[in-house]
Amino acid sequence: MHSHLSLSRRSVLRAASAAFAAAAVSHPVFAAAAAPVRERSIAEVIRMSPVEMAEESAVVRAAMTSLEASAKRLSDAKLAGVILDIMKNPMPRLLEGVDEARCLEALRREGLIDAKRSSLFPPLADRSAAPQPYASAPGSGYKSHHAYPGGLAxxxxxxxxxxxxLADSYREVFGLEIDRDAAVGGELLHDLHKPWVFQWLKDHTCRVEPQLAGTGEHHVLSIAESMKRGVAPAVCVAQACAHDHPGTAESEARVVKYLRAAAIIAGVDPVRGGYLAADGKTLPQPRRMEGFVVHLADHDFVVSGPACQWTAAALYELFREQYGLTSEADLNAARNYAFANLTAMRLYGVLSTRGKRALGEEVARIVKKA
Ligand SMILES: [Fe+2]
Ligand SMILES: [Fe+2]
Structure with missing residues (x-):
């Protein structure tokens, strides 16, 4: 009797903890990747373009919807409008009236660009349109994090x-009043020019990113776009902290470089515009908390970079051995499709806890072998 009671008590506890786990994981991206989705044959998959993969993916749609909802929760309606506008059409407005040669010369003079460079901007066939939708851009370079159609979202x-x-936690634990427009708005804007920078190539990989002001060019171009669109300086400064933070003199000097380079491209004065302190050497004083929030919250790349690459290696093996793919371009397309519908992080979770066989079963939910 006693053992029967403790057994049922154990099962009640187990059920309760399972329910808690399910309730805790409730993001729409998780729900979309977990739900049964359309099955496609491998032959269909390798014929799809990156844009088609993103358009069809419930995961990517869910990510876009959650970003739009976060933008709409901001208190500055103008800022929310700019963010939603960029997500709808990430056309580089910073090109309007820009003199590329003059920008290049100014960047060279300040040592912010490789002296051998003869052009500054990524290619753009049609200056009135973005090279791809926001929703189909990868999260980073092909050898980095969330590298698949929809990975940016x-x-x-x-x-x-x-x-x-994080903003909630600092408020709840220490009572810090964090400007959510700068912290969350800066995060929403932080990689906005990845659709321009990481254009998809014929082999289903994406463009290799040049450096600008000592970091990936998407960072500086994204800050310049925010400046050009009149986003408040406090938001631009927080956004500029995504890759580095103002917590040490060396790291802050890098943020100052990003803001200086972006100001050159946007055609604004970084001091008079309120992006730098009066001496032009540091961020506006006293240094605010919002940049640190943007910086810390962008640190997903620490895990998602290697996780994406480890999982991609396992997927290439799977698609070679079990789906009979041989060409590099087909393998890339199949990898992109699996990631765009299930996410690289979910598949990494499966691989790292349940192994290659379980990874194969997960992929088989959406890709048929024949
Ligand atoms: Fe970035
Ligand atoms: Fe990022």
């Missing part, structure tokens, strides 16, 4: 959720 969905929760 899933990267930002995690980062923006992190920024919101």
């Amino acid at each position: 899933t990267h930002c969905a995690l980062n923006v959720a992190s920024a919101e929760k």
Whole structure:
């Protein structure tokens, strides 16, 4: 009798903890990746373009919807409008009236660009349109994090959720009043030019990113776009802290470089515009908390970079051995499709806890062998 009671008590506890786990994981991206989705044959998959993969993915749609909802929760309606406008059409407005040669010369003079460079901007066939939708851009370079169609949206969905929760935690634990427009708005804007920078190539990989002001060019171009669109300086400064923070003199000097380079491209004065302190050497004083929130919340890349690459290696093996793919381009397409519908992080979770066989079963939910 006694043992029967403790057994049922154990099962009640187990059920309760399972229910708790399910309730805790409730983000729409998780729900979309977990729900049964359309099955496609491998032959269909390798014929799809990156844009088609993103358009069809419920995961990418869920990520976009969650980003839009976060933008709408901001208190500055104008800022929310700019963010939603960029997500709808990430056309580089910073090109309007820009003199590329003059920018290049100014960047060279300040040592902010490789002296051998003869052009500054990523290619753009049609200056009135973005090279791809926001929703189909990868989260980063092909050898880095969330590198698949829609990876920018899933990267930002995690980062923006992190920024919101981090701002809550600092308020709840220490009473810090964090400007959510700067912290969350900065996070929403932080990688906005990845659709321009990481254009998809014929082999289903994406463009290799040049450096600008000592970091990936998307960072500086994204800050310049925010400046050009009249985003408040406090938001631009927080956004500029995504890759480095103002916590040490060396790290702050890098943020100052990003802001200086961005100001050159946007055609604004970084001091008079309120992006730098009066001496032009540091961020505006006293240094605010919002940049640190953006910086810490962008640190998903620490895990998602290697996780994406480890999982991609396992997927290439799977698609070679079990789906009979041989060409590099087909393998890339199949990898992109699996990631765009299930996310690289979910598949990494499966691989790291349940192994390659379980990874194969997960992929088989959405890709048929024949
Ligand atoms: Fe970035
Ligand atoms: Fe990022």
